[in-house]
Each structure stands twice: as C-alpha cells, then as structure tokens.
Amino acid sequence: MSDELIEKISKLKKEKKAVVLAHNYQRSEIQDVADAVGDSIELSRRAVEIDAKLVVFSAVDFMAQSAAILNPDKEVVIPRAGARCPMAQMLTPEVVEAYRRRYPSLPLVVYVNSLAETKALADICCTSANAVKVVESLNSDRVLFGPDRNLAEYVASRTGKEVIPVPEWGFCPVHVMYDSKCVEEARAAHPDAVFMAHPECPPEVLEKADYVGSTSQMVRYAKQSSALKFVVATEVGLLHRLRKENPSKRFFPAVEDALCVNMKANRLLDVVECLAGGGHRVVVEPKVAERARKALEKMFEVS
Numbered sequence: 001m002s003d004e005l006i007e008k009i010s011k012l013k014k015e016k017k018a019v020v021l022a023h024n025y026q027r028s029e030i031q032d033v034a035d036a037v038g039d040s041i042e043l044s045r046r047a048v049e050i051d052a053k054l055v056v057f058s059a060v061d062f063m064a065q066s067a068a069i070l071n072p073d074k075e076v077v078i079p080r081a082g083a084r085c086p087m088a089q090m091l092t093p094e095v096v097e098a099y100r101r102r103y104p105s106l107p108l109v110v111y112v113n114s115l116a117e118t119k120a121l122a123d124i125c126c127t128s129a130n131a132v133k134v135v136e137s138l139n140s141d142r143v144l145f146g147p148d149r150n151l152a153e154y155v156a157s158r159t160g161k162e163v164i165p166v167p168e169w170g171f172c173p174v175h176v177m178y179d180s181k182c183v184e185e186a187r188a189a190h191p192d193a194v195f196m197a198h199p200e201c202p203p204e205v206l207e208k209a210d211y212v213g214s215t216s217q218m219v220r221y222a223k224q225s226s227a228l229k230f231v232v233a234t235e236v237g238l239l240h241r242l243r244k245e246n247p248s249k250r251f252f253p254a255v256e257d258a259l260c261v262n263m264k265a266n267r268l269l270d271v272v273e274c275l276a277g278g279g280h281r282v283v284v285e286p287k288v289a290e291r292a293r294k295a296l297e298k299m300f301e302v303s
C-alpha cells in the first residue's frame, strides 16, 4: 500500500471524524488501515465506545446492521451493499414463525449471524463465543437455535440439552469445506501444530480438533499458548491477524481456499470511497431495531 494512500485515509478519517472497523475475515489491506479488527459483536461494542460520527463497518450485512442497532446516534456505512452473508439469509422471519407454531413453548436462540428482522423475533441472541453459556442460562432443556446447524450440534454436545436447529439445514458455505480428511492431512503435514477449529465446522472436525473457539477466542488462545505452530480451520482472513500479532509463531490454513467471497466483496478502495462520503448507509427500521437490541442486550447480560 502506498504512503500516499495511507496518508489520504488518515486525513479523511480526521476530516469526517470517522473510524474504520474491520472484521477478522476482511482483506489484509483493509485490516491494516482499520482502527479496530475483531469479531462482529466486539466491533459493534467498540463503536459504542469510540467518539466518532461516521463508522465504516467493513464486513457483511448482518454485522453492519448490529453496529447500527447498537449505535443509533452514529452513521454506519458498509463499503459494498452486495456483501451479504448467505447463512444469515437462511433464517427468514417466515421460517422462525413456522418453528414457533410447531414448538410454541420453546425459547428461540438466534446466532448473531442473522438479519435484524430475525434477531427481532429471538428470545435471546448468541455469538459463537458465548452460545454454550447462553443456552445453559435458559430455563429449558429444549431450545430452538438458528441458523447454523453445526453450531447447534456443538452447543448440544456441550450442554447436554436438546438443541433443535432452525432451519434443519442452515450452514456457512466456508466452514462446511472442512472435513476429517483435511484434519488428517494437516496432522500429517504439521505434526507438531495445534489444530484450531471454529464451531461452525462440521462435528467430525470439531471432534478431532485440539481447540474449538470463535475467531476472538482463537486469537486469545494462540497468544497465550506456548505452542509455536497452529493449523486454523476458519476463513483464511483470520490468518493475517494471527500472524501479525504473533510474529514468532506460524499459522497454516487447514484449507487454503477457505475464503468467504461475501466478506471479500469489500475492497480497500471501497473503504476509501466510504470515508470520502460514499458507501451504503445501514438503516434498520426503528421497531425492528428496538426488538433486536433487546435480544442482543439479553445476551450481553448473560455473557
């Protein structure tokens, strides 16, 4: 990246009283100019603390919506309107209503990887980092959980509760790329490495992993661990941050092309465009925002 571009970005940030927040899966050049890099909820909460008028949220649609919901006094913009998470689209309000009718007495836990309209229908939200804790906190041995089926199964295995996936088949197209074979191949190629996996991976991968955690948990674990080599089973964008923050350690992707095209839709020049007054303003209908905020706040109380 040229010095000229770096200077332009920092000048625009000052002029517009803006911050750039980038998800762990963003392109490395965007992570490098961001004021903070993290998971979606970490960033949304960071936006609350930061004194800024404009928040450029470089991530996918549902993440920028959460930032807008938690920061109603700030202008939140997303670099590319087309950066939409396919998993979030799998749990529509209509699907939720159908399951509510089928299981009227069960609480509904909605993973933050969902649209605002769906969060608004949840009893409580969860992240991949606190899903186990959230489900444990509910006074029910049976819960509805969506949209990620693998995360639902992981939570069931950790809590002993019956976790009913909503819909039955929800998945992240990136994390379903991992399987037992890739774990075995990684073990053969890097026998002394710790295998870390995201809980959106299939159960066969999680059973074989040395460590299971969200992106923020992986970042903390890698920092604190005495191990020097890690194989990482999550979107490859996280490796940039892991390598940058742990220069003496080595990180290998479990699958080289585990790349989220939706996350990668945002480019550095789109971020610059946002700072210059472009981008796409994220607006959530006030009633939807209010109900979604309540489900998010319940999660914060638990976690």
Ligand code: SF4
Pocket (backbone or CB within 6 Å): 025, 060, 084, 085, 086, 087, 088, 113, 172, 173, 174, 175, 235, 260, 261, 262, 263
């Ligand atoms: S990595 Fe998966 S869950 Fe995350 S934005 Fe991409 S498709 Fe959605």
